[in-house]
Amino acid sequence: MDTESILNLYDVSDEKNPDIILVGYDKDHARRTASIVCLIAPKIGIGTRWQSALLLTALLHDIGRAGLDPELFSVIFQTAHDAGIPVRLADMKKHFPELKDNEIVDKFLELSTPFLLKKDIKITKRVIEHVRMRMDYKGRVSSVIKANARKISELGIVIEPWMEKVILYYYYPDLMINEPEIIQRMGMLLVACENFEALNNFRRGRDYYGRTEEKMIDVFLKLDEFVQKGLIHKYIIKTLAKVTLDGDLHNILREARGVDLSIPISNEEVEYLKALTLAT
Secondary structure, three states: OOHHHHHHHHOEEOOOOOOOEEOOOOHHHHHHHHHHHHHHHHHHOOOHHHHHHHHHHHHOOOHHHOOOOHHHHHHHHHHHHHOOOOOOHHHHHHHOOOOOHHHHHHHHHHHHHHHHHHOOOOOOHHHHHHHHHHHOHHHHHHHHHHHOHHHHHHOOOOOOHHHHHHHHOOOOHHHHOOOOHHHHHHHHHHHHHHHHHHHOOHHHHHHHHOOOOOOHHHHHHHHHHHHHOOOOOHHHHHHHHHHHHOOOOHHHHHHHHOOOOOOOOOHHHHHHHHHHHHOO
8 A cells, every 4th residue: 555645645736826735734643643543453353354444544534634724723713712612513513403514614604703804814715624624524525535536546545435434433423323343443443543643743732732742641531531422442542551551652652742762751651551551
């Protein structure tokens, strides 16, 4: 599998100058996530027959964010958050249960536009696409895949319907209800690994999460929230903690955290992971 060519699907042409290619912001995150997924998969009973398709799925899991400008994305959703507007798809659905999926973007824009205009952010197509990256991820994944259909065909890869459901599981868990247990397990694994990487990702943390440092306790407390919501099984999280403790993710963590240390996690984090792996 040509990993780099697949990751190049995250690249887009500049709107004002098509000869300029904007390198996909999420490429490194997707690559590291895929590495973690493939390392954990056999440890939780996902056999080799799934490995190639699972690798492809993990590499493409953020393809709906192709064209992301992290600064614009951050301003849009921070402005909305400061105005008391729900900034997560699940929260929008909770606050407005009567809305259909295809109505959520319009509702978000209706609520946020007055506040965005105060910051001189006009509601352009580019802004709308950034809203869709979070509020219509299913639609955006579909549109990006369609736009890249020729490239995907030339790469000789096939994106099966179950793979899209795994990609979308974080935003649309209901899509998994009637899927076989192995497909559900892959969805859980991807959610665990992509969030593990994102919560250890120095660049993302500074660009739009407002973090000043990355700590394993914060990572696993967030993952535990997903366990409590039924989005992930606890054994996946414990396996991820053990693999981290064993040092199998040190190279990935060095790169994600932007540190040049032989052991990229602190002694305090090591002790926390030990307690986590021993907990019932």
